[in-house]
Amino acid sequence: MIGLIVNPVAGLGGSVGLKGSDGADVQRAALAKGAEPKAGRRAAQAVATLLARRPGARLVTVAGAMGEDSARAAAVPYELAPSGVQEMSTDVSTDVSTAADTRAAVAALADVDLLLFAGGDGTARDVLDAVRELGGQAPPVLGIPAGVKVYSGCFALSPATAGFVAADFLARPESAEAEVVDLDEERYRRGLVSPRLYGSLRVPAGRAALSGRKAGSSDAAPATVEGIAREVAARLRPGARYVLGPGATTAAVGRELGLATALLGVDVVEARAGGGADLVAADVTEGELFELVRGREAVIVLSVIGGQGFVLGRGNQQVSPRVLDEVLGDGSGDRLVVLATQQKLAGLGGRPLLSDSGDQELDRKLAGHVRVITGYRESTIYRICAASEEFYG
Known part of the structure; x- marks a missing residue:
């Protein structure tokens, strides 16, 4: 059983040069500049790949743009978990998900064998917070890269790769630890790059198919x-x-x-x-x-x-x-x-x-x-x- 969570505003600020998507003000500014949400589309690519490789997998998600819309777009069977998360419409200009929604969705999908989440480093932090609350009951997770930067090591190389890795994990459920790293976006917009390690998440083993943590260039002569x-x-x-x-x-x-x-x-x-x-x-x-x-x-x-x-x-x-x-x-x-x-x-x-x-x-x-x-x-x-x-x- 695979869980799916989508942060529908992840990556929204990338194409319009906002260098991140954290915060409602930034999201509104991105939409005003003509940004188009893409996280849902990337999540759909991942689950379509997963179900094509492992047709018998059960996909469980939450309502609306936080998962259900992506499952529908991928034309795959899915189930909805009662989550208490408000249903987000596809139009993120009217409904914007929050960190609390992500944490609630993780809690609702705690019984899955693997939890896929589409987002960026900020979403990975929210998932990490929720996983800590679940303790030993938390499932392993895997990120579908959909953010602007994606510096953390818990993401697959691409949406399709996330689907392949998830399918392989169902056959060989081996896991390892991967780091969650994020930046202060306000400092980042001022040209100050200060990545911070927030913790680690349990992910499918096979690090070659994961992004790995970004390495700095400060040592270059x-x-x-x-x-x-x-x-x-x-x-x-x-x-x-x-x-x-x-x-x-x-x-x-x-x-x-x-x-x-x-x-x-x-x-x-x-x-x-x-x-x-x-x-x-x-x-x-x-x-x-x-x-x-x-x-x-x-x-x-x-x-x-x-x-x-x-x-x-x-x-x-x-x-x-x-x-x-x-x-x-x-x-x-x-x-x-x-x-x-x-x-x-x-x-x-x-x-x-x-x-x-x-x-x-x-x-x-x-x-x-x-x-x-x-x-x-x-x-x-x-x-x-x-x-x-x-x-x-």
């Missing part, structure tokens, strides 16, 4: 990051627009160009003839980014999340499938530039770079090998694959 920035600056093509994703390495590119770019946002710069670049727009939303690259020669510059290997789908949701399609066309070629120190690549232990853009077909199209700039006049060819297919392709 400044000269190495500056060398990467110099190499990017040296490769600029006059007239082309460059999309700089979030992160310390891409921020170094902005500094090298003498521009005030956002550490944790997505910026667009345009290379000048004769060298240098101009800042076209800083900290853009997905909609703004699409308009800025539409019909233009453009290049997307992204860094790698240390320890996890993600290039797309974690903290850079502004670089959406339609933006990628517009820029990359039929293939990435030299229009996707990946940045990482040799130390960060070595930390992956041979595991590939990952793409979880939200469009599985696009992720498959990107799969193969990509050039990674690792220093000044230094680069390497490294494998990249769809997060949904790395271990269950």
